[in-house]
Amino acid sequence: MSEVPETVALAALRLHARQSRLIDEGDAEGWAATFTADGVFDSPSYPEPARGGAALTAFARAFHDSCVATRTHLRHVVTNVDVEASGRDGEVVAHAYLQIVATPEGQDSRLVRLTTLTDRLVRHGDAWLVAHRLVRRDDVAPEPVTTTPDDRGAPA
Amino acid sequence: MSEVPETVALAALRLHARQSRLIDEGDAEGWAATFTADGVFDSPSYPEPARGGAALTAFARAFHDSCVATRTHLRHVVTNVDVEASGRDGEVVAHAYLQIVATPEGQDSRLVRLTTLTDRLVRHGDAWLVAHRLVRRDDVAPEPVTTTPDDRGAPA
Amino acid sequence: MSEVPETVALAALRLHARQSRLIDEGDAEGWAATFTADGVFDSPSYPEPARGGAALTAFARAFHDSCVATRTHLRHVVTNVDVEASGRDGEVVAHAYLQIVATPEGQDSRLVRLTTLTDRLVRHGDAWLVAHRLVRRDDVAPEPVTTTPDDRGAPA
Numbered sequence: 001m002s003e004v005p006e007t008v009a010l011a012a013l014r015l016h017a018r019q020s021r022l023i024d025e026g027d028a029e030g031w032a033a034t035f036t037a038d039g040v041f042d043s044p045s046y047p048e049p050a051r052g053g054a055a056l057t058a059f060a061r062a063f064h065d066s067c068v069a070t071r072t073h074l075r076h077v078v079t080n081v082d083v084e085a086s087g088r089d090g091e092v093v094a095h096a097y098l099q100i101v102a103t104p105e106g107q108d109s110r111l112v113r114l115t116t117l118t119d120r121l122v123r124h125g126d127a128w129l130v131a132h133r134l135v136r137r138d139d140v141a142p143e144p145v146t147t148t149p150d151d152r153g154a155p156a
Numbered sequence: 157m158s159e160v161p162e163t164v165a166l167a168a169l170r171l172h173a174r175q176s177r178l179i180d181e182g183d184a185e186g187w188a189a190t191f192t193a194d195g196v197f198d199s200p201s202y203p204e205p206a207r208g209g210a211a212l213t214a215f216a217r218a219f220h221d222s223c224v225a226t227r228t229h230l231r232h233v234v235t236n237v238d239v240e241a242s243g244r245d246g247e248v249v250a251h252a253y254l255q256i257v258a259t260p261e262g263q264d265s266r267l268v269r270l271t272t273l274t275d276r277l278v279r280h281g282d283a284w285l286v287a288h289r290l291v292r293r294d295d296v297a298p299e300p301v302t303t304t305p306d307d308r309g310a311p312a
Numbered sequence: 313m314s315e316v317p318e319t320v321a322l323a324a325l326r327l328h329a330r331q332s333r334l335i336d337e338g339d340a341e342g343w344a345a346t347f348t349a350d351g352v353f354d355s356p357s358y359p360e361p362a363r364g365g366a367a368l369t370a371f372a373r374a375f376h377d378s379c380v381a382t383r384t385h386l387r388h389v390v391t392n393v394d395v396e397a398s399g400r401d402g403e404v405v406a407h408a409y410l411q412i413v414a415t416p417e418g419q420d421s422r423l424v425r426l427t428t429l430t431d432r433l434v435r436h437g438d439a440w441l442v443a444h445r446l447v448r449r450d451d452v453a454p455e456p457v458t459t460t461p462d463d464r465g466a467p468a
Contacts, residue, residue, distance in 0.1 A: 006166050010318050013169075013325075017394040021407055073450035075426055077391050077409055079233050082173040095177055097233055099257070099265070101411070101426050103450035109411070109426040114231055114257050114265040138229035138259035162322050169325075235389050238329040251333055253389055255413070255421070270387055270413050270421040294385035294415035 004092055009083045011128045012094040012121060019130075020076035026068075028060035035130045036122060043115075043135035071105040074112075083121075090123040091131075098135070114138050160248055165239045167284045168250040168277060175286075176232035182224075184216035191286045192278060199271075199291035227261040230268075239277075246279040247287075254291070270294050316404055321395045323440045324406040324433060331442075332388035338380075340372035347442045348434060355427075355447035383417040386424075395433075402435040403443075410447070426450050 015034060022031040032053050035041070041056060042049035050059040067074050077099040084093045096119070100112040120132040171190060178187040188209050191197070197212060198205035206215040223230050233255040240249045252275070256268040276288040327346060334343040344365050347353070353368060354361035362371040379386050389411040396405045408431070412424040432444040 006163060007318060009170055010166060010322060014321055014394065017392040020392050021394050075409055079235055079391055080173040080176050082177050097231055103426055106451055109423050109450060111265055111267055111423055114259055138265060139262055162319060165326055166322060235391055236329040236332050238333050253387055267421050267423055270415055294421060295418060
C-alpha cells in the first residue's frame with residue numbers, strides 16, 4: 001500500500017513513541033536529540049516555531065517545568081502513524097494523530113486536545129530524525145488564504 | 157505468539173492508520189480503495205452495510221460532508237491492532253480498537269465512542285485490502301439470539 | 313535509534329494489542345498465558361501484585377466478571393510502545409501508555425485513567441512473555457522514599 005519500506009515505517013512508529021516518553025518524563029535534551037541539528041517544531045499552540053537544538057531543549061524543558069508546577073501529568077498519546085514517500089532520497093513524510101491527555105494529581109485523566117502531526121523525517125545513519133514537525137489543531141479553523149500557509153514551512 | 161508473519165502484522169497496522177487519515181481528511185475514493193472491489197463495511201451506527209466501491213465512496217463522502225457542515229473534525233483513532241491467521245491462504249483477521257474523537261471548531265476535543273473492528277483482510281498483490289469490516293459498539297448490548305448474528309457476515 | 317531489533321519491537325507491539333483484547337473479552341487464561349509462569353502484574357489500583365498463572369488468571373477473571381456485573385465495557389487502549397535493551401540477553405524493557413476507557417451499556421464512552429506500563433519482557437521460544445509489569449498511575453503522587461520503591465520489583 002506504500003512504497004516506503006517496512007523498516008522505515010516501523011522506525012517512524014518507534015520514534016514517535018520514544019519522543020513522547022522523553023518529553024513527558026522530562027528528558028528535554030533527549031527529546032531535542034530526536035530532531036536534526038536545525039530541526040523545527042512548529043505548533044499553533046505556541047507563539048513561534050522552535051528551531052535547532054537549544055530552542056527545542058528549552059521548549060521541552062518549559063513544557064515539563066509547567067507540568068511539575070501545576071502538579072499535572074501531560075501525555076502525548078500518538079496513534080495512526082502513516083508514512084509516505086516524500087520523493088527525496090533518505091526522507092519520508094510521517095503523519096500521525098496526537099492526543100494530549102492531562103491528569104492533575106488526584107484527579108481523573110481527560111483528553112485536552114487532538115492534533116495532527118506532519119513530520120518530515122530524514123535518515124541519519126541508522127536512525128531517523130525529525131527535520132520538520134508541523135502540528136495542526138482540530139479546534140482551529142483553517143487559516144484564510146492571505147496568510148500564505150506555504151510560508152509556514154509545511155513539507156513539500 | 158502468532159503464526160501471522162511480521163510483515164503482515166505491520167501491513168495491517170499501516171493500513172488502519174492510512175484508512176483513518178483518508179476518510180478523516182475527506183479522500184472518499186482513497187478510503188474506498190482500501191477495500192476490495194466487493195468489500196463490505198458493516199457498522200451498527202448506520203442503517204445498513206455499505207458494499208462495493210461506489211457505496212463505500214458514497215459512505216465516506218457523506219461522513220466528511222457531515223463534518224464540514226457541522227464544522228467538526230471527527231477522527232478515527234485506531235489502536236490495539238492484533239492480527240490472527242484465518243486459516244485461509246492470503247487472508248487474515250485483524251482486530252482493532254477504534255475511538256471516535258470529535259473536535260467542534262473552537263471547542264475541546266472529546267471522545268465520542270469506542271468501537272471494535274473485526275476485519276477480514278485479503279492480500280491483493282503487494283497490498284492488503286479489507287474484504288469485510290464488522291464494527292461493534294461497546295455501548296450497544298449484544299443482540300438477542302433471534303437476529304442470527306452469523307448472517308451479518310462476521311469473519312468465521 | 314535503539315539497539316533493539318525491529319522484530320522485537322514489533323513483537324512487543326503485538327503482545328500489548330493481544331493482551332488487551334484477551335482480558336477485555338474475558339479470556340482470563342489467555343491473558344495469564346502472556347506472562348511467564350512466575351510473571352508479576354503490579355498495579356497501584358489493586359491491593360497487591362498478582363504473581364504466577366493462577367493468580368493472574370483469577371485477576372483477569374475478576375476484572376471481566378466486574379465488567380459483566382456492571383454492564384460496562386472496559387477497554388485497555390495501549391499506545392506509545394517503546395522498547396529498550398535491558399542489557400540482558402533475551403530480555404527487553406517495554407514502555408507503553410495505557411488508557412482505560414469505560415462504556416456503560418447505553419452510555420457514552422469515557423476515559424477513566426491514563427497509566428504507564430513498564431514491562432520486563434523475556435524471550436520464550438519464538439514468543440515474548442511478560443516477566444514483570446509495573447503499572448504507574450498519573451493521578452497518584454510519587455510515593456515517599458520510605459516505602460522503598462525498589463522492593464516493588466521495578467525492572468532494573
